[in-house]
Amino acid sequence: MEPVISLRNAYIYQREQLVLSSVNFTIHQGEFVFLIGRTGSGKSSVLKTLYADLWLEKGTGIVAGYDLHTIKRAQVPYLRRNIGIVFQDFQLLSDRNIEKNLVFYLRAMGWEDKNEMRNRIEEALKLVNLQNILTKMPHQLSGGEQQRVGIARALLNHPQILLADEPTGNLDPEMSVEILKLFKDINEKSKTAVLMATHNFELIERFPSRTLYCDKGYITDLSDGL
Numbered sequence: 001m002e003p004v005i006s007l008r009n010a011y012i013y014q015r016e017q018l019v020l021s022s023v024n025f026t027i028h029q030g031e032f033v034f035l036i037g038r039t040g041s042g043k044s045s046v047l048k049t050l051y052a053d054l055w056l057e058k059g060t061g062i063v064a065g066y067d068l069h070t071i072k073r074a075q076v077p078y079l080r081r082n083i084g085i086v087f088q089d090f091q092l093l094s095d096r097n098i099e100k101n102l103v104f105y106l107r108a109m110g111w112e113d114k115n116e117m118r119n120r121i122e123e124a125l126k127l128v129n130l131q132n133i134l135t136k137m138p139h140q141l142s143g144g145e146q147q148r149v150g151i152a153r154a155l156l157n158h159p160q161i162l163l164a165d166e167p168t169g170n171l172d173p174e175m176s177v178e179i180l181k182l183f184k185d186i187n188e189k190s191k192t193a194v195l196m197a198t199h200n201f202e203l204i205e206r207f208p209s210r211t212l213y214c215d216k217g218y219i220t221d222l223s224d225g226l
Helices: 043-050 073-080 098-108 114-127 143-155 173-190 201-206
Strands: 005-014 017-027 032-036 058-063 083-086 161-165 193-198 210-215 218-221
Touching (some): 043 058, 098 114, 114 143, 143 161
Parallel strands (some): 083 161, 161 193
16 A cells, blocks of 8 residues: 655754754554654654645655645645644634634535535534534634644645644643544544654653654654664
């Protein structure tokens, strides 16, 4: 089976600055992988490269069948239709309710049929245990609820992989555990691969899984040799 993500001798840049050198890792369908490291170590730059917000200038990178080094700007939206992205700051549109937030996302992904959109929204919200909030505005939800909506949004288009950038960064410890349990549950039930960037080492100790470590300009797979 082809991997969902494959980086080979990849060099990650942020503007002109080299952030990570000679990056090599592969993630297959159904895997759950942590990407850890201190703030500023390059975790977000890796994720941005994987969804083509940063261009892969050197090396080989394949994500959901797309070549990151040769991808054209017009192809990027199609790459992202295969990826679910979860942000630290939720990024819900504050001027519309939850249903309209999710419809807006689906339309951007190319969905058109209203009934299909409504059904998929209901399915995704059920996956994150958030029924009956369609008419609520984002500010009426707690931080944990907003992040669960963000996860539901990322799942709407049946992605091959979820990329989560510090998804518990704005949450208290108890809610952080609940969100991580939710990611684990989604991963196990749907076999959607997950790559979660975090610097919350307590969560990693509590929910051990394969771990990639960003440090001093390189990524090490801590599972190697175990």
